[in-house]
Amino acid sequence: MSVQVEDLSYSYGSLQALKGVSLHLPPGAVGLLGPNGAGKSTLLRILLGFLSPDKGEGKVLGYDIQNNQFMIRRFVGYMPENDCIIPGMDAVTFTSFMAELSGMPKQEAIKRAHEVLFYVGLEESRYRNLETYSGGMKQRLKLAQALVHDPRLIFLDEPTSGLDPGGRKEILKLIKEISTEKNIQTLISSHILSDIEEVCSYVVILNRGQLAAQGEMANLKQLHYRLYELKVKESNPQFWQRLKEIDCRIEETEEGLIKVYMSAGKSHQEIFKIAAEEGVQIRHFVKSQTRLEDLFAKVVGVD
Amino acid sequence: MSIKERGYTHWDGKLKESRFPWWPISRLGIRLTFKKKFFKFFFFLSLSPALAYLVGIYVSERMEEFRFMVQESVSFLQINPNYFKSYLTGDFLYFMIILILVFAASGLISDDLRHNSLQLYFSRPLKKRDYFMGKSSVIVFFLFILTMIPSLVLFLMKLIFSGSFKFFSTYPWLPLSIIGYSLLLTVFFSFYALFLSSLSPNRRYVAVLILGFYFFSDILFGIFKGIFHSHYFSLLSIKSNLQQVGALFFQQKTPYEISWVFSLLVLLGVCVLSALVLRKKVQGVRIIK
Numbered sequence: 001m002s003v004q005v006e007d008l009s010y011s012y013g014s015l016q017a018l019k020g021v022s023l024h025l026p027p028g029a030v031g032l033l034g035p036n037g038a039g040k041s042t043l044l045r046i047l048l049g050f051l052s053p054d055k056g057e058g059k060v061l062g063y064d065i066q067n068n069q070f071m072i073r074r075f076v077g078y079m080p081e082n083d084c085i086i087p088g089m090d091a092v093t094f095t096s097f098m099a100e101l102s103g104m105p106k107q108e109a110i111k112r113a114h115e116v117l118f119y120v121g122l123e124e125s126r127y128r129n130l131e132t133y134s135g136g137m138k139q140r141l142k143l144a145q146a147l148v149h150d151p152r153l154i155f156l157d158e159p160t161s162g163l164d165p166g167g168r169k170e171i172l173k174l175i176k177e178i179s180t181e182k183n184i185q186t187l188i189s190s191h192i193l194s195d196i197e198e199v200c201s202y203v204v205i206l207n208r209g210q211l212a213a214q215g216e217m218a219n220l221k222q223l224h225y226r227l228y229e230l231k232v233k234e235s236n237p238q239f240w241q242r243l244k245e246i247d248c249r250i251e252e253t254e255e256g257l258i259k260v261y262m263s264a265g266k267s268h269q270e271i272f273k274i275a276a277e278e279g280v281q282i283r284h285f286v287k288s289q290t291r292l293e294d295l296f297a298k299v300v301g302v303d
Numbered sequence: 304m305s306i307k308e309r310g311y312t313h314w315d316g317k318l319k320e321s322r323f324p325w326w327p328i329s330r331l332g333i334r335l336t337f338k339k340k341f342f343k344f345f346f347f348l349s350l351s352p353a354l355a356y357l358v359g360i361y362v363s364e365r366m367e368e369f370r371f372m373v374q375e376s377v378s379f380l381q382i383n384p385n386y387f388k389s390y391l392t393g394d395f396l397y398f399m400i401i402l403i404l405v406f407a408a409s410g411l412i413s414d415d416l417r418h419n420s421l422q423l424y425f426s427r428p429l430k431k432r433d434y435f436m437g438k439s440s441v442i443v444f445f446l447f448i449l450t451m452i453p454s455l456v457l458f459l460m461k462l463i464f465s466g467s468f469k470f471f472s473t474y475p476w477l478p479l480s481i482i483g484y485s486l487l488l489t490v491f492f493s494f495y496a497l498f499l500s501s502l503s504p505n506r507r508y509v510a511v512l513i514l515g516f517y518f519f520s521d522i523l524f525g526i527f528k529g530i531f532h533s534h535y536f537s538l539l540s541i542k543s544n545l546q547q548v549g550a551l552f553f554q555q556k557t558p559y560e561i562s563w564v565f566s567l568l569v570l571l572g573v574c575v576l577s578a579l580v581l582r583k584k585v586q587g588v589r590i591i592k
Binding site: 099 | 313314320382425
């Protein structure tokens, strides 16, 4: 287990950001999902030792999050969400400086800085002043500094924000490569569901500081619920009400398509049965392919 | 094979726990300061008092040859602890220290606040103490070059020009006084500059604060002294407090008729207050409640 936490709680004054979160994350790429204020960044900050939890305990790479923060930081790379640079220097100086702070000898740090800057695609602009970098270049630079000391685990906070589609695709490819082929465990916090879906095999969903769902992506998408798309001749509020009573979640798209999220234990026959009882004519019924977006909407309760 | 074709490669070495984890921060800070516009000019200008005092020592040893030049100001050229005190407590030196702080220290923490880089430092195996050590050692480097090193060189040159150890045997405590007072100046100004640098993410604003606090405190002292004719108001002035304590270090009469203990307490108070503010301001994450 790369990360395991038990009953973790943290409050910002009266606002409880994390409420008894317990996680056991496997190796590989793990996605951390949740709407704004769900507690994703707070969790990452606690794992890095920036914040001390009010309650609970945890380990990262086998090191206790409260007593061994320096060992954790030595072996963990962190790519923060917001732009962060040290002004007045170029990318090589910046990245090698970060490597030195992690405990790498100076000459090795410079060599390694060149390598990772090439790797993240900043080879052409590695001697340019950082203040002249675009948003996308800064994202790549943050990834470079997170990788420069060859961490065993990296925390990526919104790694693709501010990137154009091409840049996003490249960064995701790099992340996928390091997490699957290079044996670096990756924890990606993002609100872009397709990014998580593309890179991660395991997903954790937080909602209002609590664990909403966690598990292998494939299992979560299949086992927890089924998604059916249907169209009816005339809408009948009683029909929708009865579907809700059997624990279905219903969404209507702009095209008039009704999405029905049904618990895994129930049969789609029940929809037909209720429709027959309520006199509703179903004109279109398809078992839809579930996506992470659907799972997210189901567990978080938002569209 | 290019790095891109080769893909990501693991590093063969082993990360080590450094005895001085703050050293890369200091080295980078000093390097970046020298890259600043006009800094080198002001830095070399700040060494001009040391040069003038060196000439003074040389002339004092060759008084016969320079008699025609120094008819009136012979008393100034008497080399004694007061000579060293006047170098280290001189208005011009203080002014140059403040100018050097404007260049070297105003952005030390404020730039990190502005560019969110504190989280980068603290996501590494670095303690807050190491961060402060790294930042303050940039100030220490420049202030030692302005205070301790020239003063000790002046002392050494006095011995060399006089060709004997008589001066040393007369004032054996003087090198310690020089080191002690230079340390006090450096520690005080380090706290002063880092404290002000942590107050704003705008380095220009911090530069104004560094200059403003220093001069405003002196102006305030002048105004109150003019109105109330009391030397106790010297406690309001950074410069006066440093001069009071300086007189103690060099065993000279204090410039104001109050105890040096009060001045020392004021300086210590500023340092303690700065330490408390710095501890609160410099965090790996900024929590907005």
